[in-house]
Amino acid sequence: MTAPHTPRLAAEVADYYTRRFDEHARLSASAPGVLELVRTQELLRRHLPAGPASVLDVGGGPGAHACWLTADGYQVHLVDPVERHVAQAAEAGCSAELGDARALSAADSSYDVALLLGPLYHLPEPSDRQRALAEAMRVVRPGGLVVAAGIQRFAPLFDNAGHARLHLDECETRTARVLAKGVNDGKLFTSAYFHRVEDLERELRESGLAEVCAYGVEGPGEALLKAAEVATGRRVPVESDLFRSALVAARTAEPHPELRVTSSHLLAFGWRPGQAATS
Numbered sequence: 013m014t015a016p017h018t019p020r021l022a023a024e025v026a027d028y029y030t031r032r033f034d035e036h037a038r039l040s041a042s043a044p045g046v047l048e049l050v051r052t053q054e055l056l057r058r059h060l061p062a063g064p065a066s067v068l069d070v071g072g073g074p075g076a077h078a079c080w081l082t083a084d085g086y087q088v089h090l091v092d093p094v095e096r097h098v099a100q101a102a103e104a105g106c107s108a109e110l111g112d113a114r115a116l117s118a119a120d121s122s123y124d125v126a127l128l129l130g131p132l133y134h135l136p137e138p139s140d141r142q143r144a145l146a147e148a149m150r151v152v153r154p155g156g157l158v159v160a161a162g163i164q165r166f167a168p169l170f171d172n173a174g175h176a177r178l179h180l181d182e183c184e185t186r187t188a189r190v191l192a193k194g195v196n197d198g199k200l201f202t203s204a205y206f207h208r209v210e211d212l213e214r215e216l217r218e219s220g221l222a223e224v225c226a227y228g229v230e231g232p233g234e235a236l237l238k239a240a241e242v243a244t245g246r247r248v249p250v251e252s253d254l255f256r257s258a259l260v261a262a263r264t265a266e267p268h269p270e271l272r273v274t275s276s277h278l279l280a281f282g283w284r285p286g287q288a289a290t291s
């Protein structure tokens with residue numbers, strides 16, 4: 013009998029997170045990072061079943077979400093393919109293992125919730141994203157919840173404008189390419205796929221998940237925070253009026269689905285059919 017196929021993490025993704033970028037402080041070191049964290053927390057807390065439910069945090073990185081979910085009373089286990097992340101998560105007190113979203117070691121129907129807050133955009137091939145979603149759906153119980161993050165297709169437009177570099181020829185050309193095809197080259201990030209809202213929802217539905225709905229995470233104020241930090245070289249304080257306004261902007265935009273394109277990240281929720289949804 014042949015051994016089950018173990019997918020290989022792209023070398024550039026391993027290199028990015030091991031040598032080029034420390035994911036550890038991404039959600040705490042800048043105002044846009046904190047905005048992403050606060051909004052992700054409020055969307056997850058709104059949809060997750062009450063604790064103590066079990067959560068598999070796939071692509072959980074150094075444990076930013078696993079830590080607060082554990083503090084909220086959830087039983088969280090984290091999986092990530094980058095050794096540095098698994099070591100950082102374990103150091104932060106998380107239960108963590110090395111693994112890939114496309115071939116999870118968890119048993120069928122063994123979790124209440126599976127989070128995929130990272131793997132999908134790092135998998136440019138549609139078949140790899142399908143495998144990751146199929147695996148997430150396999151490991152949650154019937155009626156369980158799968159939550160998947162996507163980088164929103166038009167995010168580079170706001171991001172590069174906020175970083176005051178969109179007018180540079182190379183950046184403008186690269187941004188236009190991403191907007192047209194959704195495929196990011198590895199220059200500022202890794203090779204990646206940036207979803208249109210409807211594509212992310214469709215991918216979840218095609219994997220068999222029900223009642224699928226995608227939210228914009230950061231809303232239209234994030235680019236302003238970024239621009240302020242780039243222009244001043246200083247962090248925008250969380251207590252500032254600018255940060256508070258950006259947070260209110262994200263919440264105010266939420267009932268207007270057409271404004272999801274103003275967020276850098278999308279958070280899509282879908283339930284495995286089989287028993288009443290838990291939202």
Ligand SMILES: C[S@@+](CC[C@H](N)C(=O)[O-])C[C@H]1O[C@@H](n2cnc3c(N)ncnc32)[C@H](O)[C@@H]1O
Binds near residue numbers: 130
């Ligand atoms: C930007 S980080 C997000 C970390 C964390 N989930 C969060 O939301 O802050 C993306 C994560 O996806 C992980 N990742 C990349 N490819 C993956 C794959 N094939 N399977 C599982 N995780 C993957 C990376 O190692 C990294 O930890």
